Amino acid sequence: MFDLLFKEVHCLFREETLDVGVKNGKIEYVGISGSAPPAAETVEAGGRMLLPGLVESHIHLDKAYLLEQMGREATTLEEAIQITAALKRGYTREDILRRSEKVLAKAVAAGVTHMRCHAEVDPIIGLSSMETMLELKRKWEHVLTLQIVAFPQEGIFKEPGTAGLMREALSAGADAVGGIPYNDLDADKHLDFVFGLAVEFGKPADLHVDFSDDPNQRDILKIVRRTLDCGMQGKVAVAHLTSLGSVSEPEAREIARMIAEAGIAVITLPMTDLYLNGRADKEKIRRGLTPVRLLREEGVRVIVGSNNIRNAFTPFGRGDPLDSARLLAQTAHLGLKADVGLLLDMVTEEAANALEIDGYGIRPGGDADLVLFDAFHPGEVLFEVPGRIGVWKKGRKVASSLVHTELSVFK
Numbered sequence: 001m002f003d004l005l006f007k008e009v010h011c012l013f014r015e016e017t018l019d020v021g022v023k024n025g026k027i028e029y030v031g032i033s034g035s036a037p038p039a040a041e042t043v044e045a046g047g048r049m050l051l052p053g054l055v056e057s058h059i060h061l062d063k064a065y066l067l068e069q070m071g072r073e074a075t076t077l078e079e080a081i082q083i084t085a086a087l088k089r090g091y092t093r094e095d096i097l098r099r100s101e102k103v104l105a106k107a108v109a110a111g112v113t114h115m116r117c118h119a120e121v122d123p124i125i126g127l128s129s130m131e132t133m134l135e136l137k138r139k140w141e142h143v144l145t146l147q148i149v150a151f152p153q154e155g156i157f158k159e160p161g162t163a164g165l166m167r168e169a170l171s172a173g174a175d176a177v178g179g180i181p182y183n184d185l186d187a188d189k190h191l192d193f194v195f196g197l198a199v200e201f202g203k204p205a206d207l208h209v210d211f212s213d214d215p216n217q218r219d220i221l222k223i224v225r226r227t228l229d230c231g232m233q234g235k236v237a238v239a240h241l242t243s244l245g246s247v248s249e250p251e252a253r254e255i256a257r258m259i260a261e262a263g264i265a266v267i268t269l270p271m272t273d274l275y276l277n278g279r280a281d282k283e284k285i286r287r288g289l290t291p292v293r294l295l296r297e298e299g300v301r302v303i304v305g306s307n308n309i310r311n312a313f314t315p316f317g318r319g320d321p322l323d324s325a326r327l328l329a330q331t332a333h334l335g336l337k338a339d340v341g342l343l344l345d346m347v348t349e350e351a352a353n354a355l356e357i358d359g360y361g362i363r364p365g366g367d368a369d370l371v372l373f374d375a376f377h378p379g380e381v382l383f384e385v386p387g388r389i390g391v392w393k394k395g396r397k398v399a400s401s402l403v404h405t406e407l408s409v410f411k
């Protein structure tokens, strides 16, 4: 007998309604509705959409909700970095915990069961953010699986002492090596260090790359070369990559093909990219996004993340990955029916593949990490901001988030 049975659910890319049976935290059964054996607990879904738990592929918990602490506002990337670096000197463990858990609670209520966060590592805060993220990873493990990237936000060689701290962060348990070549003295030296550390510790690399509208900013080419040299195909992700959006189409396609060949995943961050890029354009203002459609046409895996929640880089956001997917639909010309499935895939299966999440997906043997929407079609899930009837982590219900609307005028 199953512990839990979802009756009559709709899943992505399947026409017929299905029953999904769960036992001991794992999915044991997926079959046509009406054929499943009984269960201790049954959820009558009535044709509603069941998705695997959402994946937040790129977020900064340690600098979320800094907006209220800012003495002045930012209108450029440089200002955002400066303002945030100054605030960082005042971080305490309690402060980081409080702001991070505010995001985690909202994300879980939205249906997130897996998240990759970037913990800042530098001489200003040492390993305190890293240690706080490790603490959160343990505390929340039954609710959400947290991957931690050791992230040298202030550069590695611009801030002496960072290299040693990065190595310590990896020894302490970081899941991936972060990087940010555009904020260091020498991109080559920076990337050699990042890839060297990734190879040394056998971890993936996840870098912030080419975040501008400048078509000549092309650190991605250096990353492609190192990915191939180090045999790290499928183990490298790059975020932003917005300068590629300003490159001429034939050249952009050529670069995209190289990215695809190196098996590098691109994480687009529309909330931040649309907000901070294009600001120097006085007319014909560019959107400042990576060319999502072009990348996909050339075979690149593209996923979407939130990046920041309510800070100098991004003064909005609620921790719901579907907000970013919806924004991308509107700004990357992805509004057709087929695009809806693609966008939902970007915050579920495709993200899980890019982040190498084991046991993911609605299939026998998969972890019972699931979210049931109060919606009957993929388009409703993405565009109607529906309630989440339930969010399950390894078969245990961890949240629900229902929307109550009442039209009183005709009563």
Ligand SMILES: [Zn+2]
Residues within 6 Å of the ligand: 058, 059, 060, 118, 208, 239, 307
């Ligand atoms: Zn980021």
